[in-house]
Amino acid sequence: MVEKGLLIVLSGPSGVGKGTVRKAIFDRPDTAFEYSISMTTRNPREGEIHGVDYFFKSRDEFEALIEQGKLLEYAEFVGNYYGTPVDYVRETLDSGKDVFLEIEVQGARQVREKFPEGLFIFLAPPSLTELENRITTRGTETEELIRQRMKAAKEEIELMDLYDYVVENDRVENACERINAIVIAEHCRRERVTHRYKTMLESE
Numbered sequence: 728m729v730e731k732g733l734l735i736v737l738s739g740p741s742g743v744g745k746g747t748v749r750k751a752i753f754d755r756p757d758t759a760f761e762y763s764i765s766m767t768t769r770n771p772r773e774g775e776i777h778g779v780d781y782f783f784k785s786r787d788e789f790e791a792l793i794e795q796g797k798l799l800e801y802a803e804f805v806g807n808y809y810g811t812p813v814d815y816v817r818e819t820l821d822s823g824k825d826v827f828l829e830i831e832v833q834g835a836r837q838v839r840e841k842f843p844e845g846l847f848i849f850l851a852p853p854s855l856t857e858l859e860n861r862i863t864t865r866g867t868e869t870e871e872l873i874r875q876r877m878k879a880a881k882e883e884i885e886l887m888d889l890y891d892y893v894v895e896n897d898r899v900e901n902a903c904e905r906i907n908a909i910v911i912a913e914h915c916r917r918e919r920v921t922h923r924y925k926t927m928l929e930s931e
């Protein structure tokens with residue numbers, strides 16, 4: 728029997744750098760886990776490709792997916808739906824590959840309920856001031872929106888204790904190294920090799 732893959736969930740407050748760190752991880756040629764492409768109702772940004780960055784859906788299509796139970800989790804974030812396709816995640820884990828989700832905190836909480844055996848990693852900013860800088864330099868938000876996002880971020884940061892690991896995103900490269908190290912350690916901790924040997928010995 729194939730040993731199941733590991734479900735890796737990267738979450739954290741808006742603007743901390745989840746998307747940036749995830750892209751850097753998947754730009755590495757040696758990254759062995761599969762990225763689960765999310766569904767969203769937000770409009771594609773310039774350069775974004777359907778089926779690569781997201782599966783772009785209408786609100787009606789998304790709500791139909793919710794009703795049909797096709798989403799492992801979903802959340803409404805800044806006026807749009809975002810969700811994880813459940814079939815892709817289950818099939819990929821069953822084939823023995825690790826699956827990587829990069830999602831906001833409400834979604835991560837739902838995944839924790841359904842997949843408590845997942846590996847939950849919280850990406851934390853070096854400081855609240857630095858988080859505000861990142862949200863501000865990213866552009867579009869008005870002062871009021873920045874204030875709202877910072878308030879939400881403080882509440883989200885309070886939930887970091889619910890995660891298995893907290894990774895500081897001081898530099899993108901450092902955060903990637905830490906995440907890769909955690910995944911490697913987790914594989915050793917979960918005794919895959921032990922399991923394989925036990926199976927071998929039993930079949931002798």
Ligand SMILES: Nc1nc2c(ncn2[C@@H]2O[C@H](COP(=O)(O)OP(=O)(O)O)[C@@H](O)[C@H]2O)c(=O)[nH]1
Pocket residue numbers: 740741742745746765766769800801802804809810811829830831832833834835
């Ligand atoms: N719950 C949930 N959140 C998601 C999913 N996909 C992306 N997100 C999160 O949705 C938020 C908005 O993403 P996006 O519109 O790409 O803008 P960003 O703020 O530039 O990353 C980010 O916090 C993502 O981590 C998903 O499938 N489920």
Ligand SMILES: Nc1ncnc2c1ncn2[C@@H]1O[C@H](COP(=O)(O)OP(=O)(O)O)[C@@H](O)[C@H]1O
Pocket residue numbers: 739740741742743744745746747748861862864865896897898899
């Ligand atoms: N380690 C870092 N140091 C400095 N700036 C960063 C770092 N990680 C991300 N950023 C910047 O912070 C902003 C928010 O990053 P983004 O990946 O969009 O966050 P999230 O996906 O968590 O909302 C972007 O402008 C990004 O370039």
